[in-house]
Amino acid sequence: MRDVCIVGGGVSGLAASIFTARAGLDTLVVDGGESILARNASLENYPGFPDGVDARRYLQLTREQARNAGATFELGHVTGVEPVDESDLEQGFVLETDGGDPIEARRVIAASWSDSDYLVPLDVGRMQRGSKHFVSVDDAGRTAVDGVYAAGRLADEPHQSIVAAGHGAKVGLAVIHDSDANFYHDWVAPEGYFTGRGREVPPGCEEIDDGERRRRDERARETMLEAFADPLDEQPTMHPSVVDEE
Numbered sequence: 001m002r003d004v005c006i007v008g009g010g011v012s013g014l015a016a017s018i019f020t021a022r023a024g025l026d027t028l029v030v031d032g033g034e035s036i037l038a039r040n041a042s043l044e045n046y047p048g049f050p051d052g053v054d055a056r057r058y059l060q061l062t063r064e065q066a067r068n069a070g071a072t073f074e075l076g077h078v079t080g081v082e083p084v085d086e087s088d089l090e091q092g093f094v095l096e097t098d099g100g101d102p103i104e105a106r107r108v109i110a111a112s113w114s115d116s117d118y119l120v121p122l123d124v125g126r127m128q129r130g131s132k133h134f135v136s137v138d139d140a141g142r143t144a145v146d147g148v149y150a151a152g153r154l155a156d157e158p159h160q161s162i163v164a165a166g167h168g169a170k171v172g173l174a175v176i177h178d179s180d181a182n183f184y185h186d187w188v189a190p191e192g193y194f195t196g197r198g199r200e201v202p203p204g205c206e207e208i209d210d211g212e213r214r215r216r217d218e219r220a221r222e223t224m225l226e227a228f229a230d231p232l233d234e235q236p237t238m239h240p241s242v243v244d245e246e
């Protein structure tokens, strides 16, 4: 049984996985397709990239960050979710995928814009607007079913990547809060920041000395220089109806 299964490895699902995995929760991301961000031609409003970034590169780097944090990935389209024991949701959920073995997880984050059909049997509370369904959540991303959460556009957040990422992170933090993980904030602080005031380093936080700070900066710069050395060959994905007309 995994601690958390995240359905959808797009912008919000990856952000959620970085937080849950870094907090020590056994995190599986299941994705059956590609993020809608793969349709973008140039991502220019995501903070941290002054002249924008190739959206496919952003997704690659975020996946790498999730892997580094300890999340694992499985290819697959989730087709159904049901509780292990209807009368005790603490026992977790079983997720069916097309083709793969069933997955068991204590908690589920639906980050699968624009598909939530697999949640219908759980009665989480879905709203329809036009042809799209959105999942109702509280302000931390919890649905009406204990142990089931929704993140990103699927949770009716604005259709922007930074918002989806921020919401994914927030929902990841709610999952951490609701689990047994001992956690304060996911912070990396300079040596002495807490201990210099006679305080213990809080759970989830880390103090690093200057040598370690420089080592991490060196590794981070190498990763980014390599990642941005060459342009990507991949093209943005066109809207399906344009492709059909062609």
Ligand SMILES: Cc1cc2nc3c(=O)[nH]c(=O)nc-3n(C[C@H](O)[C@H](O)[C@H](O)COP(=O)(O)OP(=O)(O)OC[C@H]3O[C@@H](n4cnc5c(N)ncnc54)[C@H](O)[C@@H]3O)c2cc1C
Residues within 6 Å of the ligand: 007, 008, 009, 010, 011, 012, 013, 030, 031, 032, 033, 034, 035, 036, 037, 038, 039, 040, 041, 042, 043, 044, 045, 046, 076, 077, 078, 079, 111, 112, 113, 114, 115, 118, 151, 152, 153, 154, 158, 159, 160, 161, 162, 164
């Ligand atoms: C043409 C275009 C340009 C855009 N440009 C910008 C921009 O410039 N700036 C900006 O901020 N935003 C932009 N966006 C919006 C941005 O892409 C989305 O707001 C953001 O990707 C939403 O994140 P998400 O995690 O909710 O969904 P997604 O990133 O789409 O992730 C959802 C993931 O769930 C997976 N999935 C779906 N169903 C299942 C299932 N049943 N089982 C398993 N996996 C499943 C999908 O394969 C996908 O990987 C653009 C969107 C489009 C279409």
